Amino acid sequence: MKFNVSRDAFLKPLQVVSGAVERRHTLPILSNLLLQIEGDRLRLTGTDLEVELVSSVAVNGAGGDGAVTVPAKKLVDIVRSLPEDSNIEFSAEEDKAFVRSGRSKFKLSTLPADDFPNIDDWTSDINFVSDQVVLKRLMEKTHFSMANQDVRYYLNGMLFETDNGMLRSVATDGHRLAMSSCAVEQPGLAQKQVIVPRKGVVELLRLLGEEEAEVSVAIGNNHIRIENETIVFTSKLVDGRFPDYRRVLPSGGDKIVVADRDLLRQAFGRASILSNEKFRGVRLNLASGELCITATNPEQEQAEEVIEVDYQGEELEIGFNVSYLLDVLNNVDDNEIRFTLADSNSSALIEPNHDDSCCYVVMPMRL
Numbered sequence: 001m002k003f004n005v006s007r008d009a010f011l012k013p014l015q016v017v018s019g020a021v022e023r024r025h026t027l028p029i030l031s032n033l034l035l036q037i038e039g040d041r042l043r044l045t046g047t048d049l050e051v052e053l054v055s056s057v058a059v060n061g062a063g064g065d066g067a068v069t070v071p072a073k074k075l076v077d078i079v080r081s082l083p084e085d086s087n088i089e090f091s092a093e094e095d096k097a098f099v100r101s102g103r104s105k106f107k108l109s110t111l112p113a114d115d116f117p118n119i120d121d122w123t124s125d126i127n128f129v130s131d132q133v134v135l136k137r138l139m140e141k142t143h144f145s146m147a148n149q150d151v152r153y154y155l156n157g158m159l160f161e162t163d164n165g166m167l168r169s170v171a172t173d174g175h176r177l178a179m180s181s182c183a184v185e186q187p188g189l190a191q192k193q194v195i196v197p198r199k200g201v202v203e204l205l206r207l208l209g210e211e212e213a214e215v216s217v218a219i220g221n222n223h224i225r226i227e228n229e230t231i232v233f234t235s236k237l238v239d240g241r242f243p244d245y246r247r248v249l250p251s252g253g254d255k256i257v258v259a260d261r262d263l264l265r266q267a268f269g270r271a272s273i274l275s276n277e278k279f280r281g282v283r284l285n286l287a288s289g290e291l292c293i294t295a296t297n298p299e300q301e302q303a304e305e306v307i308e309v310d311y312q313g314e315e316l317e318i319g320f321n322v323s324y325l326l327d328v329l330n331n332v333d334d335n336e337i338r339f340t341l342a343d344s345n346s347s348a349l350i351e352p353n354h355d356d357s358c359c360y361v362v363m364p365m366r367l
Contacts, residue, residue: 001092002063029069070108083101089101130167142180147172156197162192177248259309274302290309332352
């Protein structure tokens with residue numbers, strides 16, 4: 001097996017697929033990338049058995065079809081360190097691979113391609129096409145609320161729900177919830193819920209670009225696949241039942257606060273400096289036309305911020321984890337934010353004031 005390829009053309013797909021590779025793994029072959037020559041194209045695959053990434057690049061001088069696996073990190077580091085515009089000659093024989101460029105020469109150990117795990121063939125129930133920017137924004141507005149290594153394993157991921165022309169993403173860690181939705185132009189889209197694991201969500205956010213381009217989405221019972229012109233992303237789904245997020249959405253709140261998002265974000269950011277490092281609690285005192293934010297810590301230090309808000313209801317005191325509030329404010333595009341509150345023991349509903357495509361629920365804290 002051999003081929004020639006320019007360093008610049010080779011590096012990007014190499015970095016993309018190596019994102020799925022775990023540095024330390026009990027199976028040595030999962031530290032490797034699968035390289036396959038088919039005609040004049042090189043197909044690269046990386047996987048950790050949960051997420052699989054596939055990309056391809058045109059090559060020259062391919063000496064027939066063939067396949068080999070090489071250490072992912074070492075190959076990426078070698079190609080990255082070579083001069084720009086350089087040409088790379090790759091060849092593999094027996095259990096060694098050779099990378100040559102100019103007067104540089106590297107010999108790598110390989111493992112048999114036949115031992116490389118492939119995600120089993122599967123059929124999709126749901127298929128639709130979306131814009132990658134729309135899909136990325138949908139995930140960006142909710143991903144920060146995913147749990148991290150929670151024993152309730154179904155919370156360590158993001159719910160994707162298709163329902164009557166809508167695609168919805170929901171994430172929760174039990175203390176807060178984020179939900180976002182967008183329209184999907186696909187008539188007769190069936191209702192389905194799947195949970196994409198945390199690593200899959202993180203990889204997707206890394207892969208999806210900022211320029212408008214179509215991506216095709218296929219969802220099966222155990223897998224999700226998102227594909228564009230250069231990358232095929234496949235992830236196993238979390239086998240579990242996501243909580244009924246509709247029951248979490250608070251209703252009946254009669255205290256509505258509207259505030260400037262940047263003003264609020266800056267005030268919370270300053271107050272958080274003196275909040276308790278472990279619990280991150282801040283106290284909100286609402287009065288007619290103003291909001292007072294107070295933070296204290298075990299060293300008896302205190303921060304106080306007073307800002308003008310649009311609020312005409314009764315006085316209210318309520319506590320929140322300031323990190324949760326800042327996460328929302330940092331991921332909303334609207335200039336104004338709306339809080340709907342009931343009392344000091346009930347969750348707050350937070351929404352952009354001029355955008356109904358996303359909403360957030362944050363549980364109060366006892367301070």
